[in-house]
Amino acid sequence: MTTVLVFLLVCALLGYKVISAVPSLLHTPLMSGMNALSGITVLGSIAIYAVAPAQIRWLAAAAMILAIINVVGGFWVTERMLRMFRQESNDDSEG
Amino acid sequence: MYLELLVAALVTIGFLAGIRLMQSPETALWGNRLGAASMAVAIVLAFHLTGIMLSAVVYLAIGAVVGIVIGRKVRMIQMPQTVALFNGLGGGASALVAATAMAMEGAAAPWVFWLTAALALGIGVLTFTGSILAALKLQAWVSQRPVILKGHGAILAALLLIGIALVALLLVERTPAYPIAIAVVFAVYGVLMALRIGGADMPVVISLLNSLSGVAAAVSGMAVGNPLLTGVGALVGVAGMILTQVMCRAMNRSLAAVLSGFEVKPTPAPVSGSADLPGDGRERKRVSEDDLITLLQQAKKIVFVPGYGMALAQAQQSVRTLANALERDGKEVTFGIHPVAGRMPGHMNVLLAEAGIKFRKLRDMRLINPEFSETDVVIVVGACDVINPAAATAEGTPIYGMPVLHAAEANAVVVCNLDEKPGYSGVENSLYRQEHVITLWGDAKETISRITNDYRAARGTIAAERTAGEAPAADESAAANAIAGALREAERIIVVPGYGMALARAQEALKTLIDILESHGKEVTVALHPLAGRILGHVPFLLVDIGVQLDKFDFLANVNPRFADTDVALVVGACDITNPVAMDPGDGQPAPMPALRVSEAKRVLVCNLNDRPGPSGPANPLYAMQHVTAFWGDAAHTLPLITERYLEASATAKT
Numbered sequence: 001m002t003t004v005l006v007f008l009l010v011c012a013l014l015g016y017k018v019i020s021a022v023p024s025l026l027h028t029p030l031m032s033g034m035n036a037l038s039g040i041t042v043l044g045s046i047a048i049y050a051v052a053p054a055q056i057r058w059l060a061a062a063a064m065i066l067a068i069i070n071v072v073g074g075f076w077v078t079e080r081m082l083r084m085f086r087q088e089s090n091d092d093s094e095g
Numbered sequence: 096m097y098l099e100l101l102v103a104a105l106v107t108i109g110f111l112a113g114i115r116l117m118q119s120p121e122t123a124l125w126g127n128r129l130g131a132a133s134m135a136v137a138i139v140l141a142f143h144l145t146g147i148m149l150s151a152v153v154y155l156a157i158g159a160v161v162g163i164v165i166g167r168k169v170r171m172i173q174m175p176q177t178v179a180l181f182n183g184l185g186g187g188a189s190a191l192v193a194a195t196a197m198a199m200e201g202a203a204a205p206w207v208f209w210l211t212a213a214l215a216l217g218i219g220v221l222t223f224t225g226s227i228l229a230a231l232k233l234q235a236w237v238s239q240r241p242v243i244l245k246g247h248g249a250i251l252a253a254l255l256l257i258g259i260a261l262v263a264l265l266l267v268e269r270t271p272a273y274p275i276a277i278a279v280v281f282a283v284y285g286v287l288m289a290l291r292i293g294g295a296d297m298p299v300v301i302s303l304l305n306s307l308s309g310v311a312a313a314v315s316g317m318a319v320g321n322p323l324l325t326g327v328g329a330l331v332g333v334a335g336m337i338l339t340q341v342m343c344r345a346m347n348r349s350l351a352a353v354l355s356g357f358e359v360k361p362t363p364a365p366v367s368g369s370a371d372l373p374g375d376g377r378e379r380k381r382v383s384e385d386d387l388i389t390l391l392q393q394a395k396k397i398v399f400v401p402g403y404g405m406a407l408a409q410a411q412q413s414v415r416t417l418a419n420a421l422e423r424d425g426k427e428v429t430f431g432i433h434p435v436a437g438r439m440p441g442h443m444n445v446l447l448a449e450a451g452i453k454f455r456k457l458r459d460m461r462l463i464n465p466e467f468s469e470t471d472v473v474i475v476v477g478a479c480d481v482i483n484p485a486a487a488t489a490e491g492t493p494i495y496g497m498p499v500l501h502a503a504e505a506n507a508v509v510v511c512n513l514d515e516k517p518g519y520s521g522v523e524n525s526l527y528r529q530e531h532v533i534t535l536w537g538d539a540k541e542t543i544s545r546i547t548n549d550y551r552a553a554r555g556t557i558a559a560e561r562t563a564g565e566a567p568a569a570d571e572s573a574a575a576n577a578i579a580g581a582l583r584e585a586e587r588i589i590v591v592p593g594y595g596m597a598l599a600r601a602q603e604a605l606k607t608l609i610d611i612l613e614s615h616g617k618e619v620t621v622a623l624h625p626l627a628g629r630i631l632g633h634v635p636f637l638l639v640d641i642g643v644q645l646d647k648f649d650f651l652a653n654v655n656p657r658f659a660d661t662d663v664a665l666v667v668g669a670c671d672i673t674n675p676v677a678m679d680p681g682d683g684q685p686a687p688m689p690a691l692r693v694s695e696a697k698r699v700l701v702c703n704l705n706d707r708p709g710p711s712g713p714a715n716p717l718y719a720m721q722h723v724t725a726f727w728g729d730a731a732h733t734l735p736l737i738t739e740r741y742l743e744a745s746a747t748a749k750t
Binding site: 003004005007008010011012014015016018019020021022023024025026027028029030031032033034035036037038039040041042043044045046047048049050051052053056059060061062063064065066067068069070071072073074075076077078079080081082083084085086 | 100103107110111113114115117118119120121123124126127128130131134137138140141142144145146148150151154155157158159161162163165166167169171174177178181182184185186187188189191192194195196198199301302305308309311312313315316317319320321322323324325326327328329330331332333334335337338341432434439440441442444445448449454457459
């Protein structure tokens with residue numbers, strides 16, 4: 001439990017530092033990226049699926065599916081958005 | 096155990112480094128990929144610890160496919176509801192993990208477990224129902240209006256108390272009834288919380304739900320003893336909290352005030368400061384709609400202020416076309432973005448980037464505000480509350496003290512909004528009544544396109560006058576008149592652009608002429624030949640780039656049968672692809688290449704540089720045909736002249 005709490009504190013502090021520096025230009029991609037990260041629960045669902053007794057395994061399975069949709073979809077839309085922000089250098093020349 | 100911790104630390108560092116890369120648009124894409132890669136490593140680690148389970152892999156594959164399908168399909172304007180939906184799924188997953196853990200653990204498990212699991216269940220369920228309802232509202236499947244029940248606040252407070260009491264009871268007596276009750280109570284809480292949120296408050300709520308989905312993951316991580324879940328969940332929680340704060344500050348309302356919802360009451364702007372400008376004492380000319388084009392022509396610095404109304408009118412492309420037209424004339428064009436413009440943090444930037452506007456032109460409020468006083472023209476597109484000068488003066492109204500874009504400080508302001516009704520706050524916009532403001536009510540897409548056309552037409556005339564000296568040469572004038580006359584009589588017109596158009600940089604001039612012809616009710620098609628231009632699809636690309644709509648294009652095979660039925664074929668800088676010889680070289684020889692059957696049109700108007708053959712060699716007999724009128728010269732010069740003559744002739748005909 002102590003490790004978990006220390007981990008939580010360190011992450012929250014470091015997170016605060018890096019996240020506050022993201023410019024408002026990128027707030028939507030930031031949010032959908034963080035959104036994908038919130039699907040980290042997928043790890044918990046995998047771990048618990050492995051040990052859950054048969055009659056409640058479906059709960060863990062459902063958690064797994066929801067979480068992975070969150071993860072994959074979240075990273076995917078973020079990728080799409082950020083690509084739009086990068087197309088700058090190639091089409092700077094006019095005409 | 097050590098391996099687990101080590102990998103957990105590495106994965107977390109991967110996420111943090113990914114976010115670090117998100118601080119700049121150039122590196123952000125790699126930041127996201129680093130995040131995704133770290134997640135993949137974490138999942139592999141999870142399987143390393145449990146052993147590969149085939150059924151789990153299948154479930155993950157199904158979910159991943161669903162995620163990809165959603166991720167590919169959504170449009171940028173739907174991003175807020177997409178993020179809300181994903182939030183909800185993440186929260187739901189955390190709740191399910193906690194529920195599974197509770198079902199497995201006996202009553203003997205320590206109280207810390209039961210406390211964290213119950214909290215994860217409650218927060219997860221709340222996130223799930225709240226996010227799903229928010230997503231439904233944003234998608235407009237559920238009414239977007241805030242629904243406020245009688246005693247809404249009291250009900251929510253009561254639910255929260257009941258929820259906390261249930262968690263406490265669960266710690267004392269561990270029966271399955273309590274977790275179920277907790278889930279139900281928090282589910283209702285989520286629904287009621289999202290129910291009273293209206294459109295413009297959504298950025299705050301989405302950020303908050305984003306934060307909660309992280310908190311749910313963090314607490315469920317504590318319950319199942321997984322440090323990675325806790326750390327990363329906290330990361331997400333912090334990010335969501337930061338964005339919630341940013342949004343609240345930008346609306347000058349506390350989180351509690353946003354969550355308690357508010358009913359929109361129309362508030363008149365205060366009398367003071369409505370007639371005059373809020374005190375910078377600079378004199379400005381009174382302007383009216385007739386001055387608009389002159390203002391734009393004289394302007395050096397132009398700032399667009401887009402609001403969510405632009406997205407609703409789907410006017411991004413039109414805005415981009417106008418911005419391009421202005422930039423091509425050497426004007427400085429930027430975009431001033433208010434933090435709460437749109438339905439989630441940063442939404443407007445994404446919508447503009449999608450329309451192909453470069454991010455270097457997007458300025459956030461703090462950067463753009465000092466620039467307004469040196470700005471010649473501000474063009475407001477579908478934005479109201481975020482530019483309302485009354486925010487500084489209208490004490491007691493919902494927007495009082497809200498930081499706004501100081502658009503009013505520019506020399507002239509053009510407002511292209513749907514109507515003069517107040518924005519979401521219900522406070523009347525005192526900007527509309529100021530003398531240096533031109534208001535153009537109506538669909539922003541149409542308004543902006545009209546401005547673009549007028550601007551181009553005016554510029555075309557000036558350009559023609561400049562290049563042609565005092566007066567165009569007599570034969571030039573005659574040719575322009577002949578072509579303009581033919582265009583006036585025509586109803587169905589097919590435009591045939593070739594690489595000569597690109598060489599002459601005449602796309603803008605051509606687009607102007609097409610727009611004018613269309614606004615006069617003529618049917619205009621742009622015929623495409625695969626070989627026009629230097630690379631495949633080159634000419635259409637150049638035209639789409641300046642805003643010619645895709646549905647105007649028609650390809651070789653489709654358009655060829657239509658020439659016979661067409662009044663005028665207008666050839667601009669195209670030779671070989673219109674050559675009738677190419678179609679039928681005679682003597683039974685096979686045709687070297689398919690050409691556009693331009694000569695079959697009732698009249699053919701040619702705007703090429705000269706009558707020399709194209710790169711493939713054979714002279715074009717088209718030029719000598721009876722029904723063909725040619726106007727030799729640089730298309731960037733001839734087309735504006737034709738446009739000018741066309742407009743003159745139309746104007747004389749009217750009077």
